[in-house]
Amino acid sequence: MLQLSIDPDLPVPLVEQIVQAVRHQVDDRILRPGMRLPPIRKLAQTQQISRFTVVEAYDRLVALGYLQSRRGSGFYVAPQRVPTPSRQRPVIAEQAVDVAWLMRQALDDSPDVLKASAGWLPAEWLDQEGLRRHLRTLGRRADARVTSYGSAQGYLPLRQQLQIRLAEFGIGAPPEQILLTHGATQALDIAARHLLKPGDTVFVDDPGYFNFFGNLRLIGAKLVGVPRGADGPDIDTLEALLEIHRPKVFFTHSVLHNPTGANLSPAAAFRLLQLANRHDFLVIEDDTYADLHPHATTRLANLDQLDRVIYVGSFTKTLSGSLRVGFMAARPDLIAQFTDVKTLTAVSSSEFTEQLVYQMLTDGHYRKYVERLHGRLAQASADALRLLERLGMEVFLEPKGGLFLWGRAPHIEDSAPLASRAAEARIMLAPGKVFRPQMQASPWLRFNVAFSSEPRLERFLDEAFARA
Amino acid sequence: MLQLSIDPDLPVPLVEQIVQAVRHQVDDRILRPGMRLPPIRKLAQTQQISRFTVVEAYDRLVALGYLQSRRGSGFYVAPQRVPTPSRQRPVIAEQAVDVAWLMRQALDDSPDVLKASAGWLPAEWLDQEGLRRHLRTLGRRADARVTSYGSAQGYLPLRQQLQIRLAEFGIGAPPEQILLTHGATQALDIAARHLLKPGDTVFVDDPGYFNFFGNLRLIGAKLVGVPRGADGPDIDTLEALLEIHRPKVFFTHSVLHNPTGANLSPAAAFRLLQLANRHDFLVIEDDTYADLHPHATTRLANLDQLDRVIYVGSFTKTLSGSLRVGFMAARPDLIAQFTDVKTLTAVSSSEFTEQLVYQMLTDGHYRKYVERLHGRLAQASADALRLLERLGMEVFLEPKGGLFLWGRAPHIEDSAPLASRAAEARIMLAPGKVFRPQMQASPWLRFNVAFSSEPRLERFLDEAFARA
Structure with missing residues (x-):
């Protein structure tokens, strides 16, 4: 009763x-x-x-x-209360270190896991209060579009805003040449699905963005790595590889390259685009970390003006990973085809979260906020550089901004077993192997400077390197 | 100055x-x-x-x-204000009537277009004020997760809520067997990408959900149509087709079938699952319109308990197309693989919009709200039935609920030219052809009862049929 x-x-x-x-x-x-x-x-x-x-x-x-x-x-x-324990997925340290493993670990939100491998900023660095303020504002506005599917290409005011932002990078892209997507990853996926069929050859940075390698393998593409140096892809090697292979697409990262943090030099950009013309391949330029770079720098799309370059960007790193708002800019004919692929595979992107991003970009705080992130990252990067030096690690280069340091572990050939042991200690490391197109052994590790100041990371690595 | x-x-x-x-x-x-x-x-x-x-x-x-x-x-x-006219994409009536065409038209949000072809409810029928209220609430809550990527499988409380809801349909699915997705379409896409390779055979309803046919063609699958009757797929024909083809998957719609509005009978469900066992294929059961059905009815996943059935659902139709929240429930091994595909192709779904859906489902208003929709749809359906009768159209059946009526235009063999002419008059019709796996000519049309009461629809069809 x-x-x-x-x-x-x-x-x-x-x-x-x-x-x-x-x-x-x-x-x-x-x-x-x-x-x-x-x-x-x-x-x-x-x-x-x-x-x-x-x-x-x-x-x-x-x-x-x-x-x-x-x-x-x-x-x-109710007849029986369904038991729904909110238990976390256990960290399975024995599991093979592969791309999906690394992503699953990175997305594990257990509070005690130290995510030295993460590809994003800590939540508390982001403008959560700004987002909440805009949620309340949208909630009060009768004209906020909260239920409709939206147009196939995405919320027009945000595409107009992107036109302005891309113009600042020297890239001319009217709203008709911009397609909004569910994060940059969906943009890459749409391009790959439309341009590639199983067995096709794709050139990728080596090392490069691992999650997209997994995507390309899912599509059945053949991955050929182009060695990545401090100035961009090694163009002499690229030229030699083009004697042997006929790639449909070169997928590359120009600014704050993931994982090395390196930028593309104007000379390398020019030669790369000349080769693209001569050998008739398209270039997908992933510019996910654009807003984390404090200064002007070279982009392929700036030289090429979206002729052979498909440009991909995102607001995931500076605004929110949860909103899932990314975009692509390309030739009108390609954008029309990509829009159809988006419709067939996802109907539309979320007009609601696109409105939220538009509000965040245009309320007058974004520039200052991003500048604060630059300052904070520069400090964290300096600290992390000293840490890697103390640990006796070689650093690939001192990046001009962004999240990443690429460090070489001393005395070992393969950092994957180290990452497995770290997972047991609830420290997530990103071993070099997963950044290589054929998962070749690598002594390198990618560090996220914003997550690298906890003393237990230094303690763990210190002990591990002493044992090696 | x-x-x-x-x-x-x-x-x-x-x-x-x-x-x-x-x-x-x-x-x-x-x-x-x-x-x-x-x-x-x-x-x-x-x-x-x-x-x-x-x-x-x-x-x-x-x-x-x-x-x-x-x-x-x-x-x-700024040196030159970029002209960004917010012009609508013109309705190109001459364009070939195909799947992408239909989707683009449906997503065109010009206010003067009458969307008699839409697959969703009018925005003003939805609980927009409820959504806005929850936006404001989330905006005030310091613990709202607005920036993090979220877990790979999706927001746990929503998956727990789905367990309860699926239990009401007699489907046992713990949160571990549920994957949240960017709408039902991403769920279908993930399943298709994981299970199929180019050249594989898929059985589909004929007529059936056209957007997913386009998706399957994109993957390179071979589509074989199984005729759809008032009780579900025609099982005798299915059996005969299985003598010739070896499908990997049967993709079907059990409840309020799109486009006919028919339900699956228990007997047809049982025989279908027996054949799936004997011929070793999986079944993807799309249940997107579940909550628009006012009564209990048969589902394949209820009989099979997620052994061979992959169950797909969505909150797009009753809550919001803009939030893009869907889900799939399947065997644990399949869910693990689907989760990896989701990660590689989209990283994660929006934890933010998943929280919003969770709030809408659990605030105590959802049941009453959906019941009101049922009543309103029943009224609209009765009106639309009378309209089709007045126009001299044959109606496939009188559905038990949902959005659709499937009507046969008199005196014509192919309704596609009619749809083209309607587009010129800014009326969007969904011609039977696009619902057929090989785009065969068809005299049928799908009507959305919620959009069919405008007099200009009746006027247009009346004149068109008189001409025929």
């Missing part, structure tokens, strides 16, 4: 008081499965409350799985 | 006053490209306002493309 004492003077809403009382009594087995609850009218009378209050409380309890509604008969305690 | 009269007593914020003044003067060519704006300090002094106010206004103007900031030199009117 339900025991209920409702107090209208409490600050807790009446609906909530009923919900809590029933939940506790079901959890404590005072109300047992199958027991009937007082009819709505009766409970409202005895408690002197509105029937709507009882209906809303019962409906919430049904939604929460505590009650069941039987048509025409009333509400009953 | 900037003309500025700021009034602190106006209800418009000071920042906004500056922004508006500059915008108007740039638009009216009073401020011309290249002109320098007053330095921040000076403007703050002359107007007796805070420097922060000026900084914020200038930053917004930069973000809006009106100004340019030159490091160390100040703010200038």
Whole structure:
């Protein structure tokens, strides 16, 4: 029998008081499965409350799985409360170190895991309060578009805003040449699906962005690595590889290259585009980390003006990984085809989160906020550089900005076993192997400078290198 | 020279006053490209306002493309305002009627287009105020997760909620067997990409959900249609087709079948699953319209309990197409593989919009709201049935709920030219052809009952049929 004492003077809403009382009594087995609850009218009378209050409380309890509604008969305690322990997926350290493994680990949100391998900023560095403010604003605006699918190419004001931003990089792209996507990864996926068929050859940076390598393998593409130096892809090697292979696409990262942090030099950019013309391949330029670079720098799309270059960007790194807003800019004919692929595979992107990103970009705070991130990252990078030096690691180069340091572990040939051992200690490391197109052994590790200041990282690596 | 009269007593914020003044003067060519704006300090002094106010206004103007900031030199009117007319993509009536065409038209949000072909409810039927209320609530909650990528499988509380909801359909699926996706379409896409390679045979409903046919063609699958009757797929024909073909997957729609509105009978479900076992194929059961069905009805996953059935659902139809929240439930081994495909192709789904859906499902209003939709749809369906009768159209069946009526146009063999002519009159019709796996000519049309009450639809069809 339900025991209920409702107090209208409490600050807790009446609906909530009923919900809590029933939940506790079901959890404590005072109300047992199958027991009937007082009819709505009766409970409202005895408690002197509105029937709507009882209906809303019962409906919430049904939604929460505590009650069941039987048509025409009333509400009953649900037959068995489904046990739904919110346990974390255990970190399986024995598991083979591969791309999917690394991504799963990175997305594991157990609070005790140190994510020295993450590809993003810590949540507390981001403008969470700004986002929340815009949520409230959108929630008050009757003209906010919260339910419609939106257009196939994505929210027009954001595409117009991107035109302005790309113009600052010297890239001319009207809104018609911009397609909004579910993060940069969907943009890369759409391009790859449209341009490649199983067996096709793709050139990639070696080392390069591992998650997209996994994507290309899923499509059945043949990956050929082009060695990556401090100035960009090694163009002499690229030229030699083009004697042997006929790639459809070269997928590369120009600014704050993942994982090395290196930029592309104008000379390398020019030679790369000349080769693309001569050998008739397209270039996918991933510029995900664009806004983390404090200065102007060379982009392929700036030279090429979206003739052979498909440019991909994102707001995941500076605004929110949760909103999943990315974009691509390309030739009109390609954008038309990519739009159809997007429609067939995902219908549309979220116009709602696109509005939110548009608000964040245009409220006048974004530039200052990003400058603060630059300063904070520069400090973290200096600290992490000193850490790697103390540990006796070789650093590939001192990046001009961004998240990453690429460090070589001393005395070992393959950093993958080290990453496995680190996972046991709940430290996530990104071993060089996963950044290589054929998963070749590598002594390198990628560090995220924003996550590298915890002393237990230094302790772990110090001990590990001493043992090696 | 900037003309500025700021009034602190106006209800418009000071920042906004500056922004508006500059915008108007740039638009009216009073401020011309290249002109320098007053330095921040000076403007703050002359107007007796805070420097922060000026900084914020200038930053917004930069973000809006009106100004340019030159490091160390100040703010200038941008060299040329990029013309960004917000023109709609014209309705190209001559274009071949195909799947992508239909989707593009459906997503065209020109207000004067009558979307008799849409696959969703009108925005004003949805609980927009409920969504806005939850936006405001999330915006006030410090624990709302607005920036993190979230876990690979999706927001756990929503998966727990789905376990409860699927249990109501008699489907046992713990959160570990549920993967959240970017709408149901991404769920279908992930399953298809993982299970199929180019050249593989897939059985599909004929007629069936056209957008997924386009997706399967993109993957290179061979589509074989299984005729769809009032009780589900024609099982005798299915059996005969299995003598000739070896499908990897049968993709089908059990409840409120798109486009016919028919349900699956228990007997057809049982025989279909027996054949799946004997011929060793998997079944993808698309249940996108589940919540629009007012009564309990048969599902394959209810009989099979996710052994051979991959179950796909969505909140797009009842909550919002813009949030893009869908899900799939399947065997643990398949869910693990699908999760990896999701990670490689999209990293994660939006944890933010998943929280919003969770709030909408559990605040105690969802059941009542959906019941209201049922009532409203029943009324609209009755009206639309009468309309088709008046027009002399044959109706496939009277559905038990949902959005669709499947009607046969009199005196014609192919409804595609009719749809082209309708597009010229800014009426979007969904011709039967696009619902057929080989795009065979068809005299049928799909109507969305919620969009079919406008008199100009009846007028157009009346005239068109009289001409035929």
